[in-house]
Amino acid sequence: MDALSSIGWALDGVLASILLWLAWRTLSSPALFRAVVLFIAFGLVLALVWARLYAVDVALAEVAIGAGVTGALLLSALARLEPPMGRGRRGDKDDQEF
Amino acid sequence: MxxxxxxxxxxxxxxxxxxxxxxxxxxxxxxxxxxxxxxxxxxxxxxxxxxxxxSLSSPAPGLSEAVAARIGESGVSHPVTAVLLNFRAYDTLLELVVLVVAMIGAWSVGTARGCGGDTPGPLLRHLPRLLAPLMVLAAGYLLWAGAHSPGGAFQAGSLLGGVGILLCLSGRPLPDGLLGWPLRLAAMLGVIVFAALGAGVAALPGGSPLGWPPDAAKALILSIELAAMLSIGFILAALFAGGRP
Amino acid sequence: MTQPVFWALVGMALVVIGLYGLIVHAHLLRKILALNVISSGVFLVFIALARRAPRDGAAISPGPDPVPQAMVLTGIVVAVAATGLAVALIVRLRAMTGRTTLGDEADN
Structure with a gap:
């Protein structure tokens, strides 16, 4: 009982420090691409935290949305906002014509 | 040009x-x-x-007992689904409306132009063939399982959204016949079914809006969840595509 | 300190980190990331505090309270919809002005 709860506390502590570190790095790393990837990792760790808190429905939704859909959305936004040099400018040109 | x-x-x-x-x-x-x-x-x-x-008080107020007391007449045995689609159905209905409004907003500021990449690589061209049917199957399972265990329309809908994003990334254009009203219907389906059934049960003797009669509740909830799942999946994929088709 | 209180404190730390990022960064995509971190923190506070004991005796509630879970579930979906709308707005802003920040430096 005691050993179990101390293992639980250790797990909580590790998860919390990873979560806070990922959140901080997401908002402080200079490269936006790295920030988005760190945010996806943040979503996955957060899903583990929901499972720790017995909120399984929320964990499922977080994996599918927080890590999957939001990550894809932000990555595609990044590709549109900051295209690599020399390619991918077509989209903006199309928009200028509207 | x-x-x-x-x-x-x-x-x-x-x-x-x-x-x-x-x-x-x-x-x-x-x-x-x-x-x-x-x-x-x-x-x-x-x-x-x-x-x-x-400094919060130690015996915390909670609603689990109130939910557990009435779950028998909610039509489903999983408490979260019962709360979402029965006890707090107004929340969920308005949440679907919020999704539709967000999609209208995204459609009104720009047109979709493919899905980010120019030409999909071999992995993206062929992987969706394998993954998409499996993900649709998993979404169907999650929807059905939501009645008695964790799962439900939101999780299944976001999986469907993932399917839509994969198909979008794999560069398959939508058939032209689907581009007009079928897309708009798909986005509105959840709200339409939810609101129509909710108003329909109000017309029953002794009924109230969104108050499902206990013996029909399971069928009503499942059909609403099916429509909501389709709408959520479609809207998430449409938000990813980023604008009007 | 019990597990619910611990995770509520972590959620508040997430809110504070997100607020700092929201204020300090100018790039709009970074602001979206910060808003998402804030919303995750709010959800974490909500779910964690719902696990406190409903009655005296136990420190932690045996089963999770379904009502906050349902509300957080809708919240997550609304957050992703808001993110999608914000991304569409930013892409439009970038297409019209070439900038990815807000502010009054329009004439540079």
């Missing part, structure tokens, strides 16, 4: 200067003393919030 020189100049101007301007704003216009005072203020905020949490 546009000469390549213009394009390159535009690229340098927009990409380069926006970046340096952002950098200058982030580093130059917010001096370090301002950052430090912002951090101090936020630390004080954190301290106040922490005190508030630590």
């Amino acid at each position: 546009t000469p390549p020189g213009y394009r390159q100049g535009d690229g340098r101007n927009a990409g380069g200067q926006a970046e340096t301007a952002a950098g200058a704003r982030a580093r130059g216009q917010i001096p370090s003393w301002a950052r430090a005072s912002i951090a101090l203020l936020l630390l004080a905020l954190f301290g106040g919030l922490a005190l508030a949490v630590l």
Whole structure:
């Protein structure tokens, strides 16, 4: 009982420090691409935290949305906002014509 | 159409200067003393919030017992689904409306132009063939399982959204016949079915809006969940595509 | 300190980190990331505090309270919809002005 709860506390502590570190790095790393990837990792760790808190429905939704859909959305936004040099400018040109 | 020189100049101007301007704003216009005072203020905020949490009363008020008392007449045995689609059905209905409004907003500011990449690689061209049917199957399972265990329309809908994003990335265009009203119907389906059934049960003798009669509740909830799943999946994929088709 | 209180404190730390990022960064995509971190923190506070004991005796509630879970579930979906709308707005702003930040430096 005691050993179990101390293992639980250790797990909580590790998860919390990873979560806070990922959140901080997401908002402080200079490269936006790295920030988005760190945010996806943040979503996955957060899903583990929901499972720790017995909120399984929320964990499922977080994996599918927080890590999957939001990550894809932000990555595609990044590709549109900051295209690599020399390619991918077509989209903006199309928009200028509207 | 546009000469390549213009394009390159535009690229340098927009990409380069926006970046340096952002950098200058982030580093130059917010001096370090301002950052430090912002951090101090936020630390004080954190301290106040922490005190508030630590002083909360120990026997906490909760609703699990209230939910457990009435779950028998909700039509499903999983409490979260019962709360979502029966006890707090107004929340869920309006949440679907919020999704539709967000999609209308995204459609009104721009047109979809493919899905980010120019040409999909071999992996993206062929992987969806394998993955998409499996993900649809998993979504169907999650929807069905939501009645008695974790799962339900939201999780299944976001999986469907993932299917839509995969198909979008794999570069398959939508058939032209689907581009008009079928797309709009798919987005509105959840709201339409939910609101129609909710109003329909109000017309029953002794019924109230969104108050499902206990013996028909399971069928009503499952059909609403099916429509909501389709709408959520479609809207998430449409938000990813980023605009009007 | 019990597990619910611990995770509520972590959620508040996330809110504070997100607020700092929201204020300090100018790039709009970074602001979206910060808003998402804030909303995750709020959800974490909500779910964690719902696990406190409903009655005296036990420190932690045996089963999770379904009502906050349902509300957080809708909240997550609304957050992703808001993110999608914000991304569409930013892409439009970038297409029209070439900038990815807000502010009054329009004439540079």
